[in-house]
Amino acid sequence: MNQLSQASLSSQAISLRKRASKALQHMSSMGLYTPKTKQVLRELLKSFDYNWEAIEADNYSVFVDALLSYDEEQGFIQKKVDPIQHDVIDENLEQNEGSVVDQPTPSRKRQRLQKKETTSKPFSDRGIPNEVAIQTHKSKEPQNTSGIANEASWRQDRPLLLSPLERFKGKDIVPDQMNMLHDEITPFSSRKQTLQKIPGSNSNQGSICLKMPKIESENDSIENCTPGNKNCAESADDISGSEESAVPIAIIYPDSPYSIVNGPAKKCLDENHSTLPKTNSESPSFPATYIDPSKKDTAESNHNDVTGLTNNDGISSIPVDSSKNVVIASSSKGEVRLSFALNGMNSEMCLPSLESVFRTVEERCLKSYKIIEPNFSFGSLLTEMCETLKELSESLEHERLVNITPRLDSQYNSNITPSSSKQNIFCDVSKTNGVLSSGMATAANHKSVLVDVRPMHDVNDIAKAEERMRISIVNEVSGEQFPPPFFYISRNIVIRNGHLDFSLARIEDVDCCSNCFGDCLSASTPCLCAKHTNGKYAYSSDGLVNKEFLDDCISRFHNPKQDLVYCKNCPIEKLKNEVIPESCKGHVVRKFIKECWVKCGCNKQCGNRVVQRGITCNLQVFYTAENKGWGLRTLDELPRGTFVCEYVGEILTNTELYERNQKGTTAKHTRPILLDAIWASDAALKDEDALCLDATYCGNIARFINHRCFDSNLIEIPVEVETPDHHYYHLAFFTSKKVEAFEELTWDYGIDFDDSCRPFQCRCGSRYCRGSRKKSRSSRSRAPVRQ
Numbered sequence: 001m002n003q004l005s006q007a008s009l010s011s012q013a014i015s016l017r018k019r020a021s022k023a024l025q026h027m028s029s030m031g032l033y034t035p036k037t038k039q040v041l042r043e044l045l046k047s048f049d050y051n052w053e054a055i056e057a058d059n060y061s062v063f064v065d066a067l068l069s070y071d072e073e074q075g076f077i078q079k080k081v082d083p084i085q086h087d088v089i090d091e092n093l094e095q096n097e098g099s100v101v102d103q104p105t106p107s108r109k110r111q112r113l114q115k116k117e118t119t120s121k122p123f124s125d126r127g128i129p130n131e132v133a134i135q136t137h138k139s140k141e142p143q144n145t146s147g148i149a150n151e152a153s154w155r156q157d158r159p160l161l162l163s164p165l166e167r168f169k170g171k172d173i174v175p176d177q178m179n180m181l182h183d184e185i186t187p188f189s190s191r192k193q194t195l196q197k198i199p200g201s202n203s204n205q206g207s208i209c210l211k212m213p214k215i216e217s218e219n220d221s222i223e224n225c226t227p228g229n230k231n232c233a234e235s236a237d238d239i240s241g242s243e244e245s246a247v248p249i250a251i252i253y254p255d256s257p258y259s260i261v262n263g264p265a266k267k268c269l270d271e272n273h274s275t276l277p278k279t280n281s282e283s284p285s286f287p288a289t290y291i292d293p294s295k296k297d298t299a300e301s302n303h304n305d306v307t308g309l310t311n312n313d314g315i316s317s318i319p320v321d322s323s324k325n326v327v328i329a330s331s332s333k334g335e336v337r338l339s340f341a342l343n344g345m346n347s348e349m350c351l352p353s354l355e356s357v358f359r360t361v362e363e364r365c366l367k368s369y370k371i372i373e374p375n376f377s378f379g380s381l382l383t384e385m386c387e388t389l390k391e392l393s394e395s396l397e398h399e400r401l402v403n404i405t406p407r408l409d410s411q412y413n414s415n416i417t418p419s420s421s422k423q424n425i426f427c428d429v430s431k432t433n434g435v436l437s438s439g440m441a442t443a444a445n446h447k448s449v450l451v452d453v454r455p456m457h458d459v460n461d462i463a464k465a466e467e468r469m470r471i472s473i474v475n476e477v478s479g480e481q482f483p484p485p486f487f488y489i490s491r492n493i494v495i496r497n498g499h500l501d502f503s504l505a506r507i508e509d510v511d512c513c514s515n516c517f518g519d520c521l522s523a524s525t526p527c528l529c530a531k532h533t534n535g536k537y538a539y540s541s542d543g544l545v546n547k548e549f550l551d552d553c554i555s556r557f558h559n560p561k562q563d564l565v566y567c568k569n570c571p572i573e574k575l576k577n578e579v580i581p582e583s584c585k586g587h588v589v590r591k592f593i594k595e596c597w598v599k600c601g602c603n604k605q606c607g608n609r610v611v612q613r614g615i616t617c618n619l620q621v622f623y624t625a626e627n628k629g630w631g632l633r634t635l636d637e638l639p640r641g642t643f644v645c646e647y648v649g650e651i652l653t654n655t656e657l658y659e660r661n662q663k664g665t666t667a668k669h670t671r672p673i674l675l676d677a678i679w680a681s682d683a684a685l686k687d688e689d690a691l692c693l694d695a696t697y698c699g700n701i702a703r704f705i706n707h708r709c710f711d712s713n714l715i716e717i718p719v720e721v722e723t724p725d726h727h728y729y730h731l732a733f734f735t736s737k738k739v740e741a742f743e744e745l746t747w748d749y750g751i752d753f754d755d756s757c758r759p760f761q762c763r764c765g766s767r768y769c770r771g772s773r774k775k776s777r778s779s780r781s782r783a784p785v786r787q
């Protein structure tokens with residue numbers, strides 16, 4: 001060869017060397033490096049006529065694919081090879097093997113293994129008991145610092161080389177061992193599996209390792225490998241085409257909820273004599289909730305919290321309820337959960353750990369879809385899906401609510417008869433519905449979307465038997481038969497983010513009267529619940545608010561200025577999104593009634609429980625003659641201080657209400673109520689604690705109570721029933737004066753008639769009407785100045 005061609009060959013060799021090195025490094029970074037890797041590369045190069053661009057494309061996807069399918073295809077079609085290139089590559093790969101193995105880029109899989117090796121925690125981050133992982137590792141590769149350790153990690157975590165069907169053929173799935181099942185099925189039919197305890201393992205813990213049988217010609221077991229003895233791994237490789245000598249395929253975890261605690265005798269052996277733990281009649285079948293042992297602490301703290309399922313990786317542990325519903329991922333707050341229903345599972349079947357399922361899916365993704373991003377995590381993908389579902393459904397909700405409003409009216413105006421089309425559908429986008437014992441319902445922590453709404457009213461009872469009393473609908477004035485449709489609810493419901501904590505544990509002994517019995521009002525001394533109203537009950541024995549208390553409430557209402565308090569950081573002003581929020585306009589200091597509740601010793605008929613017993617008056621929804629639309633009236637005479645009803649609606653946070661207002665989804669004819677009693681005293685008020693009630697879509701008869709300036713016959717009083725902290729309370733209406741039968745019930749909305757943004761044309765008819773006074777004032781001010 002002349003000098004020129006020698007130089008050219010040498011530079012070609014350098015370039016090849018670099019590329020080969022890079023390719024192997026890449027495989028190493030993905031945890032795919034084995035001695036076979038270089039062989040695959042070699043054959044790949046031949047097949048591709050040394051077209052490096054093709055091999056390097058898409059993050060070496062061809063190479064990854066070739067590696068994964070190598071076993072199945074038994075190598076590549078040999079092509080004619082340039083001998084020089086072949087030599088260079090061979091030499092290159094030899095060199096690279098060392099460099100790749102000695103200084104591997106930490107891959108995810110490898111990191112996983114490293115964690116298992118180094119951590120002192122009993123369980124690895126993804127839920128594999130470290131003890132098991134270490135034992136497994138020990139049994140295969142004792143503390144080898146050379147390439148063999150990496151070889152072991154490759155083997156332990158390598159992608160599955162067999163088809164899913166083959167992999168699980170005739171096998172039960174072993175908790176956390178799915179990733180190893182591929183090792184059971186080998187090309188060598190003569191292999192037999194034998195039970196063998198892992199050397200050094202504690203037999204009491206029931207850690208069993210199924211050791212792959214030795215090939216007859218093989219003398220050395222893998223346990224005899226000494227650190228640094230590279231030949232050991234290679235000889236194993238030579239014998240079986242890289243199959244391991246000892247592969248733990250069934251390990252029973254000491255604390256695993258699936259484990260059969262009494263050792264080998266209770267393990268179930270399948271037909272092939274593999275030791276696959278099963279649940280059986282002697283062991284609890286599926287636990288009510290599967291808590292990943294590694295997440296035990298957090299899982300326990302979240303035990304009652306359906307949302308507390310994700311770990312740091314966004315991977316859920318697997319809770320299994322009695323119906324074998326397996327939650328596999330969850331959005332951050334648990335609003336959306338992804339679960340599998342395991343139909344037809346019987347107690348004899350075993351459930352794999354979520355960890356092993358994820359890992360297997362990741363490996364299949366790697367193989368099938370060439371997802372070769374080293375940080376790809378299937379668990380995170382599912383969590384991402386939950387988050388996305390939540391976000392999209394939220395935006396959908398807003399769209400729907402906007403779209404539904406006109407539809408409600410159009411349906412209402414149509415001639416559909418109530419009985420034929422009665423169809424109320426709540427499409428709960430996601431989460432749990434529940435009714436709290438205290439008379440508070442949570443309609444999904446979030447959003448319920450009203451779909452195809454046709455809540456036609458029943459003229460005989462607008463409450464549809466939700467209340468103890470029937471409440472009829474009458475229109476003697478116009479042709480309108482019913483009020484616009486809405487969902488009748490007798491208890492407040494949380495619509496999405498509002499925070500309510502009704503745990504009994506929060507009610508301290510001093511905030512309830514657990515020592516009482518029967519009716520507190522008939523006891524000689526007032527109980528602890530009365531301390532909130534200065535040691536006197538707010539109610540008299542005839543069930544009315546007592547005079548002194550009522551006078552005080554009315555007086556405060558009429559002179560609010562003297563009792564106003566101001567927030568440092570007013571939620572209302574904050575929501576206006578001004579650059580510099582305006583200062584708080586003030587909130588009235590409320591006088592509360594504190595009722596006895598479930599933690600008290602008295603009974604439900606106790607005189608200090610009025611609002612929680614619900615409506616007892618004979619009421620009617622009627623169409624007003626004064627052009628105020630529908631109104632509410634009493635059919636019986638009501639004495640002063642009578643409880644009429646509470647204002648019921650959806651509990652929204654201020655932000656949620658603001659969003660509704662912005663989107664125009666709050667109906668004009670309802671008035672959201674701020675539960676602002678405590679705002680001023682809470683400097684760091686969180687949004688989820690600043691609550692209000694909106695009866696636009698869901699409400700009770702209080703949504704029909706019209707406004708009357710000053711001399712209205714109802715007054716609203718906050719009533720504490722379940723929560724002692726006043727973030728949430730009931731707003732109850734009591735008669736502020738004696739009310740005649742058939743008289744309309746009214747309350748003073750506290751309308752600011754100077755607010756030009758919300759003009760209100762008042763038709764209350766009161767001689768004290770602020771609206772008409774304002775009108776006459778402004779007409780006077782507009783009157784031309786007399787010369």
Ligand SMILES: C[S@@+](CC[C@H](N)C(=O)[O-])C[C@H]1O[C@@H](n2cnc3c(N)ncnc32)[C@H](O)[C@@H]1O
Nearest residue numbers: 628629630669670703704705706707762763764
């Ligand atoms: C809470 S709703 C009361 C029920 C309402 N009238 C209906 O037909 O559904 C409040 C709305 O009723 C009407 N309204 C209430 N009081 C009124 C009054 N004094 N003068 C005029 N309209 C009144 C207003 O349209 C107001 O927005």
